[in-house]
Amino acid sequence: MAGSKYFNSYLHVNGEEREVHFRAADTLLTVIREELGLTGTKYGCGNGDCGACTVNVDGWPQKSCLMLAIEALDKEILTIEGLKFTPIQQAYVEKNAFQCGFCTPGFIMNAHSLLSLFPDADDETIQDWMESNICRCTSYQEMMEAFHSVKNQR
Structure with a gap:
């Protein structure tokens, strides 16, 4: 050009x-x-x-x-x-925290940052962070279950 x-x-x-x-x-x-x-x-x-x-x-x-x-x-x-074989990815699979999967990478990256930066985040903080992404298939409940399963393992 x-x-x-x-x-x-x-x-x-x-x-x-x-x-x-x-x-x-x-x-x-x-x-x-x-x-x-x-x-x-x-x-x-x-x-x-x-x-x-x-x-x-x-x-x-x-x-x-x-x-x-x-x-x-x-x-x-x-x-x-770059997140191959991480606990948050495995949790998304185990909790069926996706449907079409298009939004999943963004949610996982956001969750990975939150878990790394604020491992003791309260529910309000978790909700605030995860609201910055959108899932059109509405797998929100499963995503929260996946997030909490990893958080609770720490």
């Missing part, structure tokens, strides 16, 4: 330094999916409302459709692919 400024840089994703080529206007979501091929992070609404694109940046949940890739330089990025 004429006049577009491209950057060649590195992102630290899932414990690996990955070379990326992106425009200044590219979102982290676009780079994760299209440049790195990590398609577990989903494009949902594109405006931060649904949470399907949630990843962890320096341990905190971040809606990657709202963050520019250039803002993620020198930060630790964790996607759903």
